[in-house]
Amino acid sequence: MTDILDPVAGAVGTELLSAADLTLIEGWNATGHPVPTATLPELVQASAAAHPDRPAVRYHDVRLSYAELNERANRLARVLLRGGARRGDIVAMVLPRSVDYIVGALAVVKTGAAYLPVDTGYPVDRITQVLDDARPTQVLTVAALADSVHSAARLVVLDDEATRQELAAADPGDPGDADRLAPLTPDNPAYVLYTSGSTGRPKGVVVAHRSITNRLHHMQSEIPLGAGDRLLQKTPAGFDVTVREVFWPLIAGAEIVVADPDGHRDPAYLAETISAESITVCHFVPSGLKVFLQEPEAAGCTSLRHVVCGGEALPAELQAWFASVLKARLLNVYGPTEAAVDVSSMFCPPKPDPGPVLIGRPVWNTRLYVLDDQRRQLPPGVLGELFLAGVQVAEGYLGRPELTAERFVEDPFVPGERMYRTGDLARWRADGMMEFFGRIDHQVKIRGFRVELDEIESAVLREPEVGQAAVIVREDIPGDQRLVAYLVPAAGAVPHPERLRERLARELPDYMVPSAFVQLAELPLTPNEKLDRTALPRPGAAAERTGRAPSSLAELLLVGLFARFLDLPEQGIEVTDSFFDLGGNSLLATQVIGEIRRSTGIRLRLTQAFRTPTVEALAAQLA
Missing domain, CATH: 3.30.300.30 (ANL, C-terminal domain)
Structure with a gap:
């Protein structure tokens, strides 16, 4: 299994299918495909050796070739190894989106440890909660964020002068098993990601190298990247899509263009960046894609060849809207954090049929089961719970053996293997496509996050x-x-x-x-x-009504924006009304902030909107 997980227990079930249905489903799940047995660092090192001078990553004026990226990651890996990093450890990264983030992720896996990306947009209490639970041996960060890192782990501050000197003196060569003191194999953990937990605290999911490399190879078969391709790395660190955004282009010889830390929230910035940087591939969650398509400049993003969409259900009407705005191909993907990013995918047709959301067919070396409450396979057309099996399935939950045993159970159809119960409702279509119908519990997706x-x-x-x-x-x-x-x-x-x-x-x-x-x-x-x-009743407007109408230019601007984005009449909005009590959410607040920037040139942060969400309080911020 792994060095950082407790063993799991399983359960059994039996089939309840006609011979014809069984033959169909077995055919749809016949996804076996040979994939090189390699780890993430081996794949990136091979890419760097094949084209050392090709551009690998850039962020504003900072540009690294493949040789430079590999060398910088090697130096940092040796600093971490000298600090005690070993196979089976966890090294956390509390880093803003930057070149350092890309270097850090590659460096950690080179040591044999699993990397844990922590979203710097999280509140300090949340960051502390994650670090306390994961107990990393070391934490990578920068001086500006060091005060938000409360952990007993060794702190490696990348822009500290002592760390810079240590990096400059480190060996730039690829670390080997002798440096790691133990062989690094595809069965070892590659990364840990935290997701929301029903017990009131987040839980860590451990994913092995063999799982993520399988998905990356399959992704490369679906959308072949190469020289001239540029992928926009814009997803927050806490979302498993970041793993694909970092390592997929690096094993394929493409270039990563890193977006500004808060850039993913601003559709105007994204459209400008995609056009200016000739981005060919990027990822959106459906709610983010909808906001992006509303941006007038989105239609000018003609460099885009492919857009990958996942994290939420992708309705047919949004697929059709995408096809009317952009000429890129749209790949819809599905997968929980408990699998290596995605387990199924499909290219969306320009004119999709209305109806249930389709999540495609299983990826390489992956099986999908639709089961009843006795874990018997259901025939096509019958709703049941979706279970995942095969190489994509994660190792389990970090330090949570009871929860691991509950969710990662024995695969009754393939002896000796496990499957993950997703809690999602789904059914097979007669053509082998999977239809998604939502959750069977209280778990939801907001902007792609569980x-x-x-x-x-x-x-x-x-x-x-x-x-x-x-x-x-x-x-x-x-x-x-x-x-x-x-x-x-x-x-x-x-x-x-x-x-x-x-x-x-x-x-x-x-x-x-x-x-x-x-x-x-x-x-x-x-x-x-x-x-x-x-x-439970629908929320109404703010309880306290003063009757005071907007009296300044800033208040008039904000009332107009509130009305526009909340689809309300301007006359009904008072300056004491809260954007959120009127029906707003964080995604709509992001759009309002983007429109404020375009109208006034003033950049507000989303946290300011949460702290001062009324018209008069936000107007004071603008003033």
């Missing part, structure tokens, strides 16, 4: 003013999902939404902070005394 509602509810309930709480995803406007928290105050307390939002933003990532807080005398219950989620 969100366990139980984790948010736990955070809300830790607030002293709150006695009871329920958090749901509402979609009162089609295509506009937002998190809403319903509160019953603690005895004698008066919860204040803005203070709650600000405190939660210190603990939770922005995509997990509810956009609206609704105070109730009691939570509605079903006759069985369970929470009746269908009876």
